[in-house]
Amino acid sequence: MKPILLWSDTLVFLLVITLVLFFYRLRHDPQTRERWSQVFSTRLGMVTFTVILTYVGIALLDSLHFRKALDTPAAATGDTGAAAQEVFYNNKVSSVLDVLLGGMGERFERTYSAPFALLSFEKKNMKDEQGRAVRDFPPLEHAGQHLADPADKWPDVLARSGTALLWGILLSALWLAPQWLLLRHSPHPWHASWAVQAVVLCLGVWAVSISRYYHILGTDLGGADVLYQSLKGVRTGVLLGTLSTLIMLPIAVTLGVMAGYFKGWVDDLVQYLYTTLSSIPGILLIAASVLLFQVYIDLNPDFFSIGMEKADARFIALCFILGVTSWSTLCRLIRAETLKISQLEYVQAAHAFGVSHTRILGRHILPNVVHIIMITFVLDFSALVLAEAVLSYIGVGIDPSMGSWGNMINGARSELSRQPPVWWTLTGAFFFMFALVLAANLFSDLVRDAFDPRSGRRRSET
Amino acid sequence: MFAYIIRRVLYAVPILIGVNLLTFLLFFVVNSPDDMAVSQLGEKYVTPEAIAAWKTKNGYDKPLFLNASNTGLESLTDTIFFTKSVKLFAFDFGRSESGRDITSDVSTRMWPSLAVALPTFIIGIWVNICVALLVVMFHATRLDRWAVFLFVSLMSISYLFYIIGGQYLVAKTWKLVPISGFHADGQAWKFLILPVLVGVVAGIGSGARWYRTLFLEEANQDYVRTARAKGASEISILFRHILPNALIPILTGVVVLIPSLFMGGLLIESFFGIPGLGSYMLDAIKSQDFAIVRSMVFIGSILYIFGLILTDISYTWADPRVRLS
Numbered sequence: 001m002k003p004i005l006l007w008s009d010t011l012v013f014l015l016v017i018t019l020v021l022f023f024y025r026l027r028h029d030p031q032t033r034e035r036w037s038q039v040f041s042t043r044l045g046m047v048t049f050t051v052i053l054t055y056v057g058i059a060l061l062d063s064l065h066f067r068k069a070l071d072t073p074a075a076a077t078g079d080t081g082a083a084a085q086e087v088f089y090n091n092k093v094s095s096v097l098d099v100l101l102g103g104m105g106e107r108f109e110r111t112y113s114a115p116f117a118l119l120s121f122e123k124k125n126m127k128d129e130q131g132r133a134v135r136d137f138p139p140l141e142h143a144g145q146h147l148a149d150p151a152d153k154w155p156d157v158l159a160r161s162g163t164a165l166l167w168g169i170l171l172s173a174l175w176l177a178p179q180w181l182l183l184r185h186s187p188h189p190w191h192a193s194w195a196v197q198a199v200v201l202c203l204g205v206w207a208v209s210i211s212r213y214y215h216i217l218g219t220d221l222g223g224a225d226v227l228y229q230s231l232k233g234v235r236t237g238v239l240l241g242t243l244s245t246l247i248m249l250p251i252a253v254t255l256g257v258m259a260g261y262f263k264g265w266v267d268d269l270v271q272y273l274y275t276t277l278s279s280i281p282g283i284l285l286i287a288a289s290v291l292l293f294q295v296y297i298d299l300n301p302d303f304f305s306i307g308m309e310k311a312d313a314r315f316i317a318l319c320f321i322l323g324v325t326s327w328s329t330l331c332r333l334i335r336a337e338t339l340k341i342s343q344l345e346y347v348q349a350a351h352a353f354g355v356s357h358t359r360i361l362g363r364h365i366l367p368n369v370v371h372i373i374m375i376t377f378v379l380d381f382s383a384l385v386l387a388e389a390v391l392s393y394i395g396v397g398i399d400p401s402m403g404s405w406g407n408m409i410n411g412a413r414s415e416l417s418r419q420p421p422v423w424w425t426l427t428g429a430f431f432f433m434f435a436l437v438l439a440a441n442l443f444s445d446l447v448r449d450a451f452d453p454r455s456g457r458r459r460s461e462t
Numbered sequence: 463m464f465a466y467i468i469r470r471v472l473y474a475v476p477i478l479i480g481v482n483l484l485t486f487l488l489f490f491v492v493n494s495p496d497d498m499a500v501s502q503l504g505e506k507y508v509t510p511e512a513i514a515a516w517k518t519k520n521g522y523d524k525p526l527f528l529n530a531s532n533t534g535l536e537s538l539t540d541t542i543f544f545t546k547s548v549k550l551f552a553f554d555f556g557r558s559e560s561g562r563d564i565t566s567d568v569s570t571r572m573w574p575s576l577a578v579a580l581p582t583f584i585i586g587i588w589v590n591i592c593v594a595l596l597v598v599m600f601h602a603t604r605l606d607r608w609a610v611f612l613f614v615s616l617m618s619i620s621y622l623f624y625i626i627g628g629q630y631l632v633a634k635t636w637k638l639v640p641i642s643g644f645h646a647d648g649q650a651w652k653f654l655i656l657p658v659l660v661g662v663v664a665g666i667g668s669g670a671r672w673y674r675t676l677f678l679e680e681a682n683q684d685y686v687r688t689a690r691a692k693g694a695s696e697i698s699i700l701f702r703h704i705l706p707n708a709l710i711p712i713l714t715g716v717v718v719l720i721p722s723l724f725m726g727g728l729l730i731e732s733f734f735g736i737p738g739l740g741s742y743m744l745d746a747i748k749s750q751d752f753a754i755v756r757s758m759v760f761i762g763s764i765l766y767i768f769g770l771i772l773t774d775i776s777y778t779w780a781d782p783r784v785r786l787s
Contacts, residue, residue: 272477273480275477276480276481276484277484279481279763279767280481280484280485280759280763280766281722281759281762281763281766284747284758284759284762285759287747287755288485288488288489288747288752288755291747291750291755295500295750299497299500382618386618389620389622390620390621390622393622393729394728394744395747395748409620409622409626413622416626416629416634417634421630426626430619430623433620434619437620438614438618441617442611445614
């Protein structure tokens with residue numbers, strides 16, 4: 001086994017470390033504590049945050065990559081010691097998530113099959129027991145192999161679900177007991193979060209155990225398990241949403257604060273920059289940039305040793321492009337806020353005392369625009385997850401070899417017109433995407449209510 | 463007023479120059495014409511002669527900024543920068559990589575785009591405002607909270623699912639209208655109903671939620687309290703006090719979009735097979751036709767800047783306090 005650190009893995013773990021440090025530093029700040037505690041004082045806040053954390057957890061597990069060692073043939077190991085030492089690695093990159101899912105992604109069928117189906121979706125020429133050629137639906141290779149009679153399918157599924165549920169409840173009890181001991185006297189509605197955690201754990205155990213015998217969400221055109229594909233899409237969605245914002249933040253904050261603080265020609269220049277950028281239709285700019293990068297990748301194929309790295313490079317490029325093309329809104333907001341703050345008395349006083357510009361910016365201005373950054377971070381997240389699907393449809397999104405909801409939708413969009421319609425791929429992508437985006441949207445509303453001074457005033461008036 | 467408009471148009475010039483420079487950098491400096499030739503010709507046919515021939519055919523065989531082989535003005539005009547970028551200012555878009563005249567393509571294709579985008583836009587605003595007003599009437603009740611939750615849920619569904627779902631239900635299952643296509647004559651409405659419907663429904667979530675916030679902001683103002691105190695009915699407060707005052711923030715967000723309606727929608731046009739500018743752009747992106755993408759970037763920027771100017775002008779009409787000077 002050989003660990004692999006893709007560029008996007010590095011970036012996402014850096015991001016996690018930064019966020020943890022950021023909140024660790026803020027832990028004693030009374031204002032921040034009060035605001036976050038307002039967010040988490042509602043059940044909705046707890047539930048949505050737990051859902052988002054679940055997605056982030058899946059994404060992080062899926063970011064721990066490694067290449068499996070291939071079994072060296074016994075004959076080859078016999079001759080020399082040096083050759084035996086050399087281990088060959090599988091070209092396919094696996095992740096910890098793949099291991100946890102128990103090989104869910106390795107059970108391929110020939111083509112489409114419906115959820116819980118035992119037979120393939122398409123007819124095929126076969127030989128029956130008497131050796132006659134018949135045209136019928138062939139049985140699946142990885143579904144219901146243990147069944148003696150196909151009629152037993154649903155009782156079998158029910159029985160297995162029951163067992164899985166028991167295990168799920170047991171696991172949740174073990175998982176939640178320490179939390180309960182620690183947090184039972186907390187004023188926050190932790191029970192809402194625990195309920196979600198229990199449901200997620202039970203669903204997870206159920207999915208892993210059932211998927212060993214059936215394809216829960218069927219299979220797609222290439223015969224891959226749709227549930228597995230949807231789970232793989234989590235990492236792409238979460239990473240795209242966070243990394244793009246991470247790349248956009250430094251540009252937007254630096255330029256915005258500088259424009260608002262120094263005014264004069266700096267302000268003119270920054271305003272000119274973001275007006276120019278925002279006047280270009282966003283999707284065209286993104287598409288053009290991605291296409292140009294694609295040409296670069298195609299012309300330099302020796303840059304990447306394995307296919308996954310190529311897909312990863314395109315993914316990082318997409319994050320960069322989305323980040324670089326979308327800073328204008330945040331920059332405008334920060335500029336306006338900085339303009340307002342730099343007129344206040346305490347900043348004037350700092351000037352009068354001869355405090356340096358960098359110190360004023362760092363101590364007096366930046367902490368007061370943090371709420372805008374935080375609101376934007378959460379708000380943009382859901383928009384970026386949705387944008388990924390559209391970009392993949394246009395053909396400038398994620399590399400098709402990397403699982404993403406956009407690619408799933410793109411591959412299955414015309415399959416509804418089949419008879420009977422192939423609905424399960426779209427359903428899988430829809431629910432996984434919808435749950436994440438809905439949770440992020442609802443959570444961002446709460447964050448905005450807590451952090452935006454304007455909405456605070458509005459609430460106290462009503 | 464007239465002097466103001468002239469000045470705003472003059473302000474737009476440096477921005478357009480910036481857009482022009484940026485696209486030029488992106489398309490010719492980051493990516494050289496040789497790279498483009500390779501990707502257009504395909505891996506199989508790449509020979510130095512083939513690349514040179516392709517560049518000559520499409521006019522990319524000139525130097526970028528300064529042509530030393532010519533003298534005088536010619537040394538500046540006989541360059542890629544002048545022929546491909548500066549000429550955009552004269553609305554001379556040249557020919558696409560496949561040899562079609564972009565200017566005539568754009569002028570024929572913008573009408574189908576407008577035929578879809580304009581009804582979607584107008585009906586969409588009307589529906590969103592009606593829904594938002596209805597919700598504001600029930601402000602701070604259980605109904606209001608559930609409505610907001612519904613809006614957020616509608617917002618959380620990808621646009622692609624609205625289109626796929628609409629086509630599947632309305633066109634395929636119920637067979638009410640054709641799935642896709644376009645007809646320029648009297649039959650056009652048959653093909654337009656579904657795209658417009660999908661566009662309007664997809665916009666309700668974010669639109670109605672936005673209008674609701676605007677209306678609520680107005681509903682907390684002092685003049686509303688005064689109106690209520692003097693005994694005005696809730697309906698008349700909503701329509702005679704809140705709605706006209708909320709018009710200014712509405713205009714800010716809405717008027718800027720009007721010129722861009724010509725550009726049409728990328729997704730809706732490609733799914734419904736409407737021969738507008740949206741599907742034109744999508745085809746250009748898919749076939750990597752950079753000449754069209756370049757022209758569309760420029761047209762899009764002009765329309766956006768025009769929208770900004772229109773917004774400023776619309777303020778004078780909606781808000782008597784604003785004087786343009």
